[in-house]
Amino acid sequence: MRRTLPIFGVLAVLLVAIAVVNPFFLEPAGFLGFVKRAAPLVILAAGQYFVIVSGEFDLSVGSLVTVEVVVAARLIDGDESLTWPVLGLLLVLGLLVGLVNGAVTTLLRVPSFITTLGMMLILSGAVFLWTGGAPRGALSQGFRAFGRGSLGPIPWSVLILLAVGVAAVLLMRADFGRTLVATGDNERAAALSGVRVDRARILAFVLSGLAAAVAGILLGGFAGVSAQVGQGLEFQAITAVVLGGVVLGGGRGSVVAAMAGALTLEALFTLLNLYGISGALEFTVQGVIIIAAVAAGALRLPFRLRAST
Amino acid sequence: MMRRRPVVAILAAAGLATFTASCASDKPATSASGSPAAASTAASEAPAAGTGEQSKFFVQADYEAQLAMRSQTPDGPADKPWEQAIAPQMTSTAEYKKDGPYEICFSNAAVNNPWRQVGWKTMQAEAAMHKEISKLTALDAEGKDDKQISDIAELQAKGCDALIISPNTTATLTPAVKGACAKVPVIVFDRGVETDCPVTFIKPIGGYAFGADAAEFLIEKVPAGGKILALRILPGVDVLETRWSAAKVAFDKSQVKVVGVEFTDGDAAKTKSIVSDYIQRYGKIDGVWMDAGATAVAAIEAFEDAGLPVPPINGEDQQDFLQKWKDGDLTAVAPTYPTYQWRTPIIAALKVLKGEEVPKLWNLPQPKITSETLSTYLQPNMPPLHYALCGCENMPGFPENWGGKKG
Amino acid sequence: MSESEQIGAVPARTPPFWRTRGSSPAGVVFLALAGVILIGWVLVAARGGQFLSLENLVGVQQRSAALGIVAIGQTLAILAGSLDLSVAYLISLSSLVAAETMAGRDGNIVIAVAAVAGISAAVGLVNGLVITKLRVHPFIATFGVALIIKGVLDHLYDGPAGKVPESFQHLGYDRLGPLPVSAILWAAVAVAAWFLLRRTTLGHRIYAVGGDQEVARLSGVRTDRVLIVTHVLCSLCAGIAGLLLASRLGAGAPTVGTDGGYDLESIAAVVLGGTALAGGRGGVGGTVGGVLLLATLDSVFNQMEVNSFFKDVVRGVVIVTAVAIYARRKHGRRA
Structure with missing residues (x-):
């Protein structure tokens, strides 16, 4: 737990800094608006956490998010009655993509960096092959509600985020969590002590795929159909997880800290925007912060450079 | 760093060889190289509150010309804006005249957004409407300047009768376009290039x-x-x-x-x-x-x-x-920045190959949709990201080929 | 997977490098290349075209030269157990530095080349230092450096800038018979890297560090120094690619590196060539084959006018399948 504390400190500082410039942030509506905006990335980070802590990468989540939104729009095509069946289908799609990623990585022994890089190319190519180059169809109001609407004062996406967060914590406390961390920490030792490492990793990829499906549903709901909704999200999710102190290569870090990392990243974007460091130098600041955060965490740990890939 | 020596040596050798050996070059032989950068005449007025400094891309003369064009009546059939031209200066194309059927080549910057998707489908439909076009060969540069340079070189080798280019970037594609001009009539549209060697440059007002x-x-x-x-x-x-x-x-x-x-x-x-x-x-x-x-x-x-x-x-x-x-x-x-401009290059190519005059700078009308004209452009059967000004409503295969639903 | 590779490679001493050389699957990728050429030839001939025309051969080389040079650098980084995600932005930066320094004047070419070499070496040095001294995972370190360069690029440039003199454009456009100068440059870089890896101590150490860093360190290799030098070389390759692209474009462009996707594509080419992503196994020959395979595929797609979405699907399948085959072969031998 020692490693997870710094991220909460950083997050708190950033939140205070935002509140100083923008007092509206302290009101429930302002804060909930921030969490709502961050929800898709936080959920993606939770999914990515499972994969990273087991010693792998998932680069396919960004294009999977795009696929989910584009598929939803084409299948629903504005028809309210199709909302729920398509929602179910989207979750199954996320699950299947995760399953393939996991199976190729473990059973065919392809490094996950390559598996998911290939999956990224395949997904983004296939979906536009199917729709003829640009999204078509439209999302239903019922579908949009998850990313856009709210239950009383609380946005649906915040509630979904809470549910995902609780589920993730419970999973990590269960046997599965220990198995996963053990797999990422030392595969051989885990295997010798009876852990089914392949199964644990496949499940991690499935969870990441599911998280991408949920994030896609929220993002499509929030802003509607777009061909580039998922662009770059894979790197943001990995960055968020790493900011949360989770070690690439596996075996260390908590899921709560990974999700806090995503919130921190979102808070950082908001803050840079508020202070007018928009556009250009925003990326430079982001780059420095990422390296600094990881360096600060890593210097206290034994060097584990090459456990990854 | 001693290890770099072999590289340096080989590089030097390769370099020497290049300059001493009689070597072929695929580089366009250009005379007076370069042309004034668009930015050179940037206005330097005082920045007004809120809007920041004026862009270095701003050229006062072009600005005034475009604003004036908005109120000019274009030449050509009013129901076919893609054949219209505003204040055209016609240029002779007699030197390119030849008999059909024609093979037309197209180097496309990308098809990576809905605007280009609609345009590309419209261009294909236009080409299919002309029997004298035996083949439209198109290469997609996928948004990469370097690939488009190679694509243009490759298309020249195919023996096309005319080459249509939609450049990915203005400045960086200029050498490649100059090279192509020497071998085949070139038609440029959408983004321009810094040379006037193409037979015609087609664009909406801007x-x-x-x-x-x-x-x-x-x-x-x-x-x-x-x-x-x-x-x-x-x-x-x-x-x-x-x-x-x-x-x-x-x-x-x-x-x-x-x-x-x-x-x-x-x-x-x-x-x-x-x-x-x-x-x-x-x-x-x-x-x-x-x-x-x-x-x-x-x-x-x-x-x-x-x-x-x-x-x-x-x-x-x-x-x-x-x-x-x-x-x-x-x-x-x-x-709007009408997608019907994708029809015009095909029409222009045929005019050029038949030896008919074309405008050197082909300014297409660029209508705007207002509340009065909204209902004519709204087509609920078309996909949400479809562009209304495709000029494609009466083409074969509409609306399915553009992702729309019949009826 | 990575862990199993590690376990396999953890005998008490560094695995002798000739064994790693023997297991290089460069042959497979060239076999695949021959297959693709054959298929392409048949497909194109069926459409009445000619696949192995001079223009096509030149085209394939022109298409692959820039990626090829970056991929050579990437091979070094990956062999050492690292990787470099900053190459795409560094290429853009190099092209701009080159074109702006040259400013259209022949006399400035030497200074421009030196400036590019200096800047790319500095970026490589930063990458290497962050990875070794700050102990940041290479993925994050080079991604962070990539973001930093991106910010600087966005801040300083808003479009193509600078001008490359005519004489420097010979690099991008001239050819000796069927061999473009750019391809000769690529070959030169590849041969130099091959020589470095096979015939020098540093090369052996790169394999050793990539094979098992701890073992290498215990056997007296200064692993940090090896990694830093490797990253400097990798960045220098990106700088050379930036020079080449500046010569092709006639100017520098702030998006030329990212548009080309040189970061992920160079990694894909390296693993396609049979170099293990975990490091320690593989070589330059395979990478050359991997790049040629991707370029030939591209050429076939171009000839067949396949749309770009289908291309992506095929590329994805090819990359994953190739690596799965390598993994199977390796595993089969070990078992």
Whole structure:
């Protein structure tokens, strides 16, 4: 737990800094608006956490998010009655993509960096092959509600985020969590002590795929159909997880800290925007912060450079 | 660093060999190289509050020419704007005259967005309508300058009768276009190049007219002192810089106040977030200017979600925006950058090969959609990201080939 | 997977490098290349075209030269157990530095080349230092450096800038018979890298560090220094690619690196060539084959006018399948 504390400190500082410039942030509506905006990335980070802590990468989540939104729009095509069946289908799609990623990585022994890089190319190519180059169809109001609407004062996406967060914590406390961390920490030792490492990793990829499906549903709901909704999200999710102190290569870090990392990243974007460091130098600041955060965490740990890939 | 020696040695040898051996070059042999950069005449007026400094892409003469073109009546059939031209200076093409059938080649910058998708489908349909075209060979550069340079070289080797180029970047594609001009009649459209060697350059009036149309509408509808939020996709793209620079000129002269100029990366979620932030910060935004319509609906939704009326806004001719406009009875305007310009290069190529005169600079009309004309452009059977001004309604295969539903 | 590779490679001493050389699957990728050429030839001939025309051969080389040079550098980084995600932005930066320094004047070429070499070496040095001294995972370190360069690029440039003199454009356009100068440059870089890896101590150490860093360190290799030098070389390759692209474009362009996707594509080419992503196994020959395979595929797609979405699907399948085959072969031998 020692490693997870710094991220909460950083997050708190950033939140205070935002509140100083923008007092509206302290009101429930302002804060909930921030969490709502961050929800898709936080959920993606939770999914990515499972994969990273087991010693792998998932680069396919960004294009999977795009696929989910584009598929939803084409299948629903504005028809309210199709909302729920398509929602179910989207979750199954996320699950299947995760399953393939996991199976190729473990059973065919392809490094996950390559598996998911290939999956990224395949997904983004296939979906536009199917729709003829640009999204078509439209999302239903019922579908949009998850990313856009709210239950009383609380946005649906915040509630979904809470549910995902609780589920993730419970999973990590269960046997599965220990198995996963053990797999990422030392595969051989885990295997010798009876852990089914392949199964644990496949499940991690499935969870990441599911998280991408949920994030896609929220993002499509929030802003509607777009061909580039998922662009770059894979790197943001990995960055968020790493900011949360989770070690690439596996075996260390908590899921709560990974999700806090995503919130921190979102808070950082908001803050840079508020202070007018928009556009250009925003990326430079982001780059420095990422390296600094990881360096600060890593210097206290034994060097584990090459456990990854 | 001793290890680099072999590289250096081999490099030096290769370099020497290159310059001493009699070598072939695929590089276009150009005389007086280079041409004045578009930026050289950038206006240096004092920056006005809110809108920042004028873009270095701003060229006063082009700006004035485009604004004037908006009110000129184009030559050509009124029901076929893609065949019209504004104030054309005709050029002879007798030297290219030959008998059909023709093989036409096309080097496309990319098909990576809905605008280019609609355009590309329209161009294919146009080519299919002419029996004298035996083949349209197209290579997609996937948004890569270097690939497009190779593509253009490859297409020249195919023995095409005419080469259509939609350049990915103005400056960097110029050498490749110059090279092609020497071998085959070249037709350039959409973005230009820094050479006048193509037989014709086809474009709608341009970005200044787009930006000014939208800004003038807002200035008219937003009361004095009203707060305007300007949303841009990204900096540095010439065709987008001109849109903003014309709007800036208009806003600077007006009574409205531009409270922010933000970049959205063309991302709907980011657009919605930015607009929400401005609504929070200023309580009320009285007008939204956009340099492209793809995320206009997301901007509108930000007002809806905040429970506020949607202020005057501009979008583009995409169906989702037009639908929203009609459903919400918005105060809106849609300047366009018509996709029907993808029909014109094929028509021009045939004219050139038949030895008919074509305008050296082919300025197509660039209509804007207003509340009066909205209903003619709204086509509920078309996909949300379809561009209404495709000029494709009467082409074979419409609407299915464009992703629409019959009836 | 990575862990199993590690376990396999953890005998008490560094695995002798000739064994790693023997297991290089460069042959497979050239076999695949021959297959693709054959298929392409048949497909194109069926459409009445000629696949192995001079223009096509030149085209394939022109298409692959820039990626090829970056991929050579990437091979070094990956062999050492690292990787470099900053190459795409560094290429853009190099092209701009080159074109702006040259400013259209022949006399400035030498200074421009030196400036590019200096800047790319500095970026490589930063990458290497962050990875070794700050102990940041290479993925994050080079991604962070990539973001930093991106910010600087966005801040300083808003479009193509600078001008390359005519004489420097010979690099991008001239050819000796069927061999473009750019391809000769690529070959030169590849041969130099091959020589470095096979015939020098540093090369052996790169394999050793990539094979098992701890073992290498215990056997007296200064692993940090090896990694830093490797990253400097990798960045220098990106700088050379930037020079080449500037010569092709006639100017520098702030998006030329990212548009080309040189970061992920160079990694894909390296693993396609049979170099293990975990490091320690593989070589330059395979990478050359991997790049040629991708370029030939591209050429076939071009000839067949396949749309770009289908291309992406095929590329994805090819990359994953190739690596799965390598993994199977390796595993089969070990078992």
